[in-house]
Amino acid sequence: MQPKSDADASIGDLVAQLSEQTSRLVRDEMRLAQREFTESAKHAGRGAGIISAAGIAAMFGVASVVAAAIAALALAVPVWAAALIVAAVLFLVAGVAGLVSKKQFEQVSPTPERTVANVKQDIDEVKGARHDR
Structure with missing residues (x-):
C-alpha cells in the first residue's frame, strides 16, 4: 500500500x-x-x-x-310568555344560521378541483413540450 x-x-x-x-x-x-x-x-x-x-x-x-x-x-305580557317569545326568536335565528351554514357546507369540495385541473393541464403541457422536440 x-x-x-x-x-x-x-x-x-x-x-x-x-x-x-x-x-x-x-x-x-x-x-x-x-x-x-x-x-x-x-x-x-x-x-x-x-x-x-x-x-x-x-x-x-x-x-x-x-x-x-x-x-x-315582560312589561307588556306575562313573564312566561315573554320568555317563550324570546326563545322562539332565538330558535328562528338558530334555524336560519343552520340553513346558511348547510348551504356553505354543500359548496365544500373534498378535492381541490381547480388545483387538480391545473396540475393535469401542466402535465399535459409538459408532455406536449416533450413530444414536440
Missing part, C-alpha cells in the same frame, strides 16, 4: 470536516426549530386560553341581553 499524498490527506480532512460541520449545523438547526416550536406552542396555548375566556364572557353577555329582552317584554 502506498502512503497517501498530502493532497489526498487534505481532501480527506476537508471531507471529514465538512461531514462534521454539516452534522453539527443540522443538529443546531433542529435544536433551534425545537425551541421555536416550543415558544410558538406556549403562545398558542396562552392565546387559546384567552380566547376561551373571551368566549365565555361573550356567552354570559348574550345571556344577559336575552334576560334583559325577556324582562323588557
Whole structure:
C-alpha cells in the first residue's frame, strides 16, 4: 500500500470536516426549530386560553341581553310568555344560521378541483413540450 499524498490527506480532512460541520449545523438547526416550536406552542396555548375566556364572557353577555329582552317584554305580557317569545326568536335565528351554514357546507369540495385541473393541464403541457422536440 502506498502512503497517501498530502493532497489526498487534505481532501480527506476537508471531507471529514465538512461531514462534521454539516452534522453539527443540522443538529443546531433542529435544536433551534425545537425551541421555536416550543415558544410558538406556549403562545398558542396562552392565546387559546384567552380566547376561551373571551368566549365565555361573550356567552354570559348574550345571556344577559336575552334576560334583559325577556324582562323588557315582560312589561307588556306575562313573564312566561315573554320568555317563550324570546326563545322562539332565538330558535328562528338558530334555524336560519343552520340553513346558511348547510348551504356553505354543500359548496365544500373534498378535492381541490381547480388545483387538480391545473396540475393535469401542466402535465399535459409538459408532455406536449416533450413530444414536440
